[in-house]
Amino acid sequence: MYDQFSTMLAVLAALVAGLWAWRRWHYPSFWLLVGFPLTAISVRATWRKVALGCNLTKKRQRFWFTTVPGMIASTGVVRVKRKFQRIAVDTKPFMWLPLPTRYGWRVTLHTLEGQIPADYADVAERLAHSWGVHAVRVSSDKPGRIRLAVTIRDPLVKVDDLPPSTELLKVTVGRLETGKPWVVDFRTVPHWLNAGATQSGKSNLANALIVGLAPQPVALVGFDLKGGVEFTPYSPRLSALATSRAECGGLLDDLVALMTDRMGVCRMASARNIWQLPPTMRPVPVVVLVDELAELYLMADKSEKDEIAKTSTALLRVAQLGRAFGIYLFCCGQRIGSDLGPGVTALRAQCSGRICHRVNDPETATMTLGDLDPAALDSARTIAAETPGVAIVASQDGQWYRARSFYVSEQAAEHAAHIYADRAPAWAEVMTAQPHETPDSQTA
Ligand SMILES: Nc1ncnc2c1ncn2[C@@H]1O[C@H](COP(=O)(O)OP(=O)(O)OP(=O)(O)O)[C@@H](O)[C@H]1O
Ligand SMILES: [Mg+2]
Structure with missing residues (x-):
């Protein structure tokens, strides 16, 4: 009897140790074959109690x-x-079988009469606590159906690199909380706002863009209103760099003139935008990176009023018309509020790409993310200082996601700027609307 008991104990101990080792050795297969089935059974078995507790x-x-x-x-x-x-x-909402995902599981529910997705979004935190998971995100792709995406642990504590994108004007800058790549695609979303408090990861994201765009046939332009300390090291790959408001004004005038030239070229060729021009006529796309946007609008005294108004109008024109003529904006700033003047509000309306890192005041989150789901604003306010690079991203699919950029050091961006320095078209060449050879595979 004693022997049997000790054998059973030894087998049990070996089983537990084996499972522990399997989990450590290859978590995805362990999750798929052991963790997920147990979780799915327990979620289905306790659904009535959980739904009752969450007033569903x-x-x-x-x-x-x-x-x-x-x-x-x-x-x-x-x-x-x-x-x-x-x-x-x-009666509880009908639950389909949960399905495993990379960081947790997802499940579809049928709503009960009178329920809407917001009823489920309101109790997402309660569901997360009931299931003991990191987060529950609610979405609905069909009336009457709710999809719950559950993440067990915060997948953004550490993000691994992904292979770089090979498509023109598309850069994989990080990972979404769903595990999918976080892609900044200027062809789909031409202008971006990137807001966040100091040390929240704005420049890191700009570095990721420089590393991703440096090998591509595009002209990069820097507006560095921190006196050039951020972008000067990348100047070998930049076609133009402005480090003061006066220089920014001059460069913006150039961009407006460039846009006018390109309008003429498109009109002559009966094209609505540069992408409809034959490849031999197509001018090089220009990506404008702006660091510390607020500096363009801050007024020390009234004598600066006219200069600011001029700069602000030129930037707004670039934002309004740039997309068709291959000029794209990526504006970073700690505050992008209406207190900076009506120019900022108008510019914000033109920037459909929104990224909100950790912010100090709820107002900046509201201004950056606009009228997104209130849960996105709550999520932006809870980004911890210990996880720089985490941001709320309004995505091109109309949803919002938590995401984290890959860590890209200044040295890595500087290195990319040096090795691809020969791909930087001279500003004079860009201004003369020289066609740029863009491989057809990259223009689709
Ligand atoms: N995705 C990331 N992963 C890991 N560390 C990061 C990430 N992004 C930023 N960091 C770290 O956070 C620090 C601050 O980042 P960054 O310089 O990009 O902040 P910032 O928002 O530009 O700040 P500032 O407004 O002061 O310029 C960096 O030194 C970097 O070490
Ligand atoms: Mg910075």
């Missing part, structure tokens, strides 16, 4: 046979009566 159930009338105590018959046997009764029961 509805009372419904059901007809039921119930037993009621009857009379004692003459034989002395108690006769039990069955009665057809109407009783109220709690």
